[in-house]
Amino acid sequence: LMVWLRRTTHYLFIVVVAVNSTLLTINAGDYIFYTDWAWTSFVVFSISQSTMLVVGAIYYMLFTGVPGTATYYATIMTIYTWVAKGAWFALGYPYDFIAVPVWIPSAMLLDLTYWATRLNKHAAIIIGGTLVGLSLPLFNMINLLLVRDPLEMAFKYPRPTLPPYMTPIEPQVGKFYNSPVALGSGAGAVLSVPIAALGAKLNTWTYRWMAA
Numbered sequence: 330l331m332v333w334l335r336r337t338t339h340y341l342f343i344v345v346v347a348v349n350s351t352l353l354t355i356n357a358g359d360y361i362f363y364t365d366w367a368w369t370s371f372v373v374f375s376i377s378q379s380t381m382l383v384v385g386a387i388y389y390m391l392f393t394g395v396p397g398t399a400t401y402y403a404t405i406m407t408i409y410t411w412v413a414k415g416a417w418f419a420l421g422y423p424y425d426f427i428a429v430p431v432w433i434p435s436a437m438l439l440d441l442t443y444w445a446t447r448l449n450k451h452a453a454i455i456i457g458g459t460l461v462g463l464s465l466p467l468f469n470m471i472n473l474l475l476v477r478d479p480l481e482m483a484f485k486y487p488r489p490t491l492p493p494y495m496t497p498i499e500p501q502v503g504k505f506y507n508s509p510v511a512l513g514s515g516a517g518a519v520l521s522v523p524i525a526a527l528g529a530k531l532n533t534w535t536y537r538w539m540a541a
Contacts, residue, residue, distance in 0.1 A: 371473075375466040375513030376520060378430055382406075383461045383521045384528040386436050387453060391532045396444035403436035428476050431468040435461045450529060458525030462517030466510045 386399035407429065414427040439457040446452035 371466070371470070371509035372513045372516065375469065375509070375517050378432070378469070379435070379462045379465045379513075379517035379521045380524040382432050382435060382465065383439065383458050383525045384531075386439055386461075386528075387457065387525045388528040388532050390440065390443060390453070391450060391529055394448065396440045396448070399436040399439040399443075400433060403432035406432050425476050428473060431472045432465070434468050435465045438464055454525045454529055455522055458522040459518045461525075462519070462521035463514045466513035466517060470510045 382403065386402045389402045390396070390398040392398075410427075410429045414429055417426050418424055438460040439453065442457035442460060443449070443453040446456070
């Protein structure tokens with residue numbers, strides 16, 4: 330009975346973590362925040378998305394020990410956000426109202442690192458975390474270039490739930506945002522590694538708790 334309870338709790342925990350991490354990742358720089366602020370606070374968005382993706386993906390991947398799980402995790406987030414995009418569209422908002430962030434390619438790099446290093450956890454943390462931080466801003470900037478006019482969408486359709494200080498502003502061209510991809514990649518690469526280590530440590534704590 331105790332073995333059954335532990336196993337049940339184990340799998341229940343991974344479902345809870347997957348669902349809650351998905352929500353947390355999206356809300357760390359959610360789709361509304363993304364559309365409004367992507368051009369003005371792209372660096373902030375990149376850091377939040379890189380760290381939130383890597384902590385959940387590496388936890389999930391190390392939990393199963395199967396390369397490909399991080400990509401599966403990112404796919405869940407992508408599907409969830411596309412459903413939200415469809416819901417807003419059904420309410421009468423334009424198709425470009427929500428830009429879906431690109432998580433899958435960065436998660437694939439994390440999976441490839443884990444697989445190529447023969448399931449080396451530390452390599453996944455250091456190399457995989459760095460690759461996620463470096464790549465995510467690049468993929469998301471390419472994604473943004475395909476959006477018709479994010480600033481027009483942000484100003485034409487204000488969000489009633491946003492406080493005044495979250496109102497979209499024009500980009501400060503030539504100043505802090507001169508190279509948002511480079512700055513986001515640099516900061517993301519540095520910060521994603523310790524956050525990946527945190528995800529791995531959470532996995533260790535989970536196992537210890539289950540074994541208690």
